Amino acid sequence: MDRRAIQDHGVPGLALMECAGASAYDALRAAWPDRRHLCVLCGGGNNGGDGYVIAELARRDGLVVDVLALSDPGRLRGDAATVASRYAVSGVIAPFQGELPDGCDMVVDAMLGTGLQRPVEGEYREAVEAVNASGLPVMAVDIPSGIHGGTGAVLGAAVRADVTPTFIGLKAGLFTGDGPGYAGRVVYDGLDVPAAVYEGIEPAARRTGxxxxxxxxxxxxxxxxxxxxxxxxxxxxxxxxxxxxxxxxxxxxxxxxxxxxxxxxxxxxxxxxxxxxxxxxxxxxxxxxxxxxxxxxxxxxxxxxxxxxxxxxxxxxxxxxxxxxxxxxxxxxxxxxxxxxxxxxxxxxxxxxxxxxxxxxxxxxxxxxxxxxxxxxxxxxxxxxxxxxxxxxxxxxxxxxxxxxxxxxxxxxxxxxxxxxxxxxxxxxxxxxxxxxxxxxxxxxxxxxxxxxxxxxxxxxxxxxxxxxxxxx
Known part of the structure; x- marks a missing residue:
């Protein structure tokens, strides 16, 4: 649906990323309005791009922001590279080195998105475990890193989030399997994409209640x-x-x-x-x-x-x-x-x-x-x-x-x-x-x-x- 919005309906990819980041930042501030020191962990794809947008908005808002990169920002492509470069002009991007920085009082997980298909390993797994061990409130962007977007299964290890803003389409894995235990409260934003984006798409499931x-x-x-x-x-x-x-x-x-x-x-x-x-x-x-x-x-x-x-x-x-x-x-x-x-x-x-x-x-x-x-x-x-x-x-x-x-x-x-x-x-x-x-x-x-x-x-x-x-x- 992201691809259809961009390629078929003329929605600029950068605008979509900025809207997603702004929506996620609003969810973060609504959840923890009194916290002032944010740690954002950014991966190597568009999920990481959303994280850089959130970091920039938090920095402008006067919060103390630490950005830890799980992937070299210089190797990013497309819109994620754009927002990372923009953040680097006035903010510092540090590599993740096995632990979260001292003093942070909330965490944003923008490491791995919905496309994950294999177990989380190496440095990413270390980061997941560090987040879970921190005891800090956590917001996951779109889906907690390590959760399979289609099934809700944990792929090796996964971030336990308190809030998960998700965009354009609800991911089935947020609501069944292990997903509900890791996603916390799910906040949905359709980002105002054209209705035609959804035409002809067969849903994986129909939400009911x-x-x-x-x-x-x-x-x-x-x-x-x-x-x-x-x-x-x-x-x-x-x-x-x-x-x-x-x-x-x-x-x-x-x-x-x-x-x-x-x-x-x-x-x-x-x-x-x-x-x-x-x-x-x-x-x-x-x-x-x-x-x-x-x-x-x-x-x-x-x-x-x-x-x-x-x-x-x-x-x-x-x-x-x-x-x-x-x-x-x-x-x-x-x-x-x-x-x-x-x-x-x-x-x-x-x-x-x-x-x-x-x-x-x-x-x-x-x-x-x-x-x-x-x-x-x-x-x-x-x-x-x-x-x-x-x-x-x-x-x-x-x-x-x-x-x-x-x-x-x-x-x-x-x-x-x-x-x-x-x-x-x-x-x-x-x-x-x-x-x-x-x-x-x-x-x-x-x-x-x-x-x-x-x-x-x-x-x-x-x-x-x-x-x-x-x-x-």
């Missing part, structure tokens, strides 16, 4: 009745794991399904009904009859790997309608792969790895490739959970949810998500729309519940928040 989907939850008609909102059947809850099926069923009910039934171990029934009397709870002998009446099956929460779990899994997989698979249903699918066009798979990276014959780390290295492969191999819709959850439907770019928080790293969150998705399918959403809306509802509910703190957030804390989100004023 609750605010963009709340219109999908209109008020119900006054003549509504429960038969219009479907029947969710949750299958799971082997001995010692009944809570997983209970949470999925409670989430399905709280999200508005007309009826919710559960097939679980018979001994769980009294506890389920005490916790949520609106549920209909049965033993496995009722499964065949319930499959005849269900609108959607949520299969896997607390299912386990025992003979009981395997038997109910095989029977439930015969259901011809939509299915939502989670937890041990995904492990059973990995053991005996099959294809189902109306299913929704909801794996975390470890489960996705088992489904694809990969390690969890390999899945995280390219989450986009993994979620696409899940849909290709197994059919239906794939939801790859984690920071920057991805929802992949057939023949479309994945949706990337940027809501959610680290408090969601606790047991039961996936069970609640599967119940939400199942409930939306029962109410008439297509599997792909239910998966996207469910992921966003789940994340938004967790963000609301985390108002009291992320640590200690429980999956059941989301249930009360879901009701408000599903009834926006």
């Amino acid at each position: 609750y605010d963009g989907l709340r219109h999908r939850f209109p008020r119900r008609e006054r003549t509504a009745h429960k038969g219009r909102y479907g029947h969710v059947l949750v299958v799971g809850g082997d001995a010692g794991m009944g809570g997983a099926a209970l949470m999925a069923a409670r989430a399905a009910a709280r999200c508005g399904a007309g009826l919710v039934s559960v097939v679980t171990r018979r001994e769980h029934a009294p506890g389920f009904l005490a916790a949520q009397p609106e549920l209909m709870v049965h033993g496995e002998e009722q499964l065949a009859a319930l499959l005849q009446r269900a609108s959607v099956v949520v299969l896997g929460p607390g299912l386990g790997r025992s003979d009981w779990g395997q038997a109910v899994y095989r029977e439930a997989r015969g259901f011809p309608g939509p299915q939502v698979l989670d937890a041990d249903a995904l492990n059973a699918l990995a053991d005996a792969p099959d294809h189902h066009d109306s299913q929704v798979l909801t794996p975390h990276p470890g489960e996705a790895g088992r489904l694809l014959g990969l390690t969890s780390a390999q899945v995280q290295e390219d989450r986009f490739a993994a979620v696409h492969a899940l849909g290709t191999h197994y059919g239906g819709v794939a939801v790859l959970k984690g920071a920057g959850t991805l929802v992949q439907g057939a023949d479309q770019p994945p949706a990337l949810c940027t809501d959610g928080n680290p408090g969601m790293a606790s047991g039961g969150m996936g069970d609640v998500l599967s119940g939400i998705i199942g409930s939306l399918i029962a109410q008439g959403f297509s599997p792909v729309d239910a998966a996207e809306a469910g992921v966003c509802l789940h994340a938004a509910a967790a963000d609301r519940a985390a108002g009291a703190g992320e640590r200690g957030l429980l999956a059941t804390d989301l249930l009360v928040e879901l009701r408000a989100l599903l009834n926006p004023s």
